[in-house]
Amino acid sequence: MTRTESTDLIVILADKCIHVCATQVNCMYTVGVHFCSEMTVWLSLLVPFALVGILVVPSLCQDAYPYTDRVCRTDVQYPPEDPKAKVPSFVLNLDLSPEERWRPLVKNKSAEVKALLNDLIDLLGAFFNETKVTELLDDIMAPLAFTLPQPYQDEILGIAESTGIPLGQIVLYNIFYEVNPFCTSIVAENSNGTLYHARNMDFGIFLGWDVKSKQWAVTESLKPLLVNVDYQQGGKTVAKAVHFAGYIGVITGVKPGVLTMTMNARHSPDSGFLGFLQWIMGRRSEQWTGFFMRDTLMEATDYATTKTRVVNAKLMAPAYIILGGTKTGEGSIIVIDREKPAYVEELDPKNGKWFLVQTNYDPTDKPPFYDDRRTSALKCMTNTTQKAVGLGPIYNVLSTKPNLNLLTTYSALMQVNMGYLETFLRECPQPCYPW
Ligand SMILES: *[C@@H]1O[C@H](CO)[C@@H](O)[C@H](O)[C@H]1NC(C)=O
Ligand SMILES: *[C@@H]1O[C@H](CO)[C@@H](O)[C@H](O)[C@H]1NC(C)=O
Ligand SMILES: *[C@@H]1O[C@H](CO)[C@@H](O)[C@H](O)[C@H]1NC(C)=O
Ligand SMILES: *[C@@H]1O[C@H](CO)[C@@H](O)[C@H](O)[C@H]1NC(C)=O
16 A cells, blocks of 8 residues: 555555555645556546546446445345434524524534534645645635625634634635535425435535544544534524535525425536636626525525526536426426526426436436436436435435445435425445546
């Protein structure tokens, strides 16, 4: 087991027949992943912001034994009883000032937030220079806080103050989800018309591989931060969302009796990194995805007008926004592009289309063979049948590899009429696919 020069990110796992090596070309790292000579995948990435491109991609991948469950799981208990899967809840009192409202949560979690940020800075430092990274964060990121719309600006200031973590680092923490998550979202309609919406959140690709535990370092550091947030106004629940403590945007949420929403990252040549640079340069015509999601969720009155709002959104990063409503046929995948009008794919239960699956590739494109989580989810959803679909069966689909993989941080399941949102921390038993 050897380590190439420079970083913790780069390891050679000779004992497991996986080796990862890297070559530096200016700021770009070319990372090669080699699995037992069954396949070689070369990825080049601009660390840490964007997966830029895939260079060489021969042979098998997702189907390489033993990484894929060839049979859909149907035996996973729902809800899981494992206490390690449990996620705490927090009531966010919107009647408090923005500076105050997150304080009880983030004060409690400040050590975990610091640990995660230290992991990230170590990684960035390995690629650049740690002292410089810390200085740059303060120089570039801290002033960004004051460009954010309200109440987000004051919430971020309050979080920096409550945790004692430098403002620039809290800002970084609030943007890096915009560009990195790989995920699976599913909306499905039972034959009796009940709608379900669920997702796996896969996060932390290339952010530090831990040789001993065979896990992604950042994925693991995120788990203790996970919390179900109950947004309350006047003592009443307005919405519920899954958060990492200290991250104030919404990626997964439900407005009881109105709708459900999830966001999946979309990687396109015109990536979120460019939008982010344009924001730094002063362009303010586009919105931050996580904040747009939260505004949209909080202000939603019904599915149809929300869908129109999302279709017309101008976002800083390309994204997939998946919506579920309350009535039959109300479910859609909205593909947001910074340059083109949105593409919409909808449920059509009358014509047999009773569920939608979205991973990280356009519905109109074939998923790449080295990351085909769509085929597995489609196969397992179809096998579930419309009559039987519900929380338990969907949880089983999300528990089938490679939809469950070493990046999977959580599974969240929602049912709009009940205002139900449950989140479970995930572990992927070895042998498990790295993504
Ligand atoms: C589909 O479900 C049936 C039983 O319900 C099972 O026997 C079969 O193996 C499943 N197919 C896949 C691909 O998992
Ligand atoms: C803070 O942590 C303590 C103990 O770890 C726990 O009892 C308390 O409920 C937590 N408070 C919040 C707001 O999460
Ligand atoms: C890292 O940056 C700091 C501050 O800019 C500088 O003093 C230090 O020499 C740099 N270290 C390396 C190893 O380049
Ligand atoms: C619809 O079917 C699901 C799954 O079989 C069940 O859990 C749910 O209670 C049913 N809803 C209604 C309104 O009948």
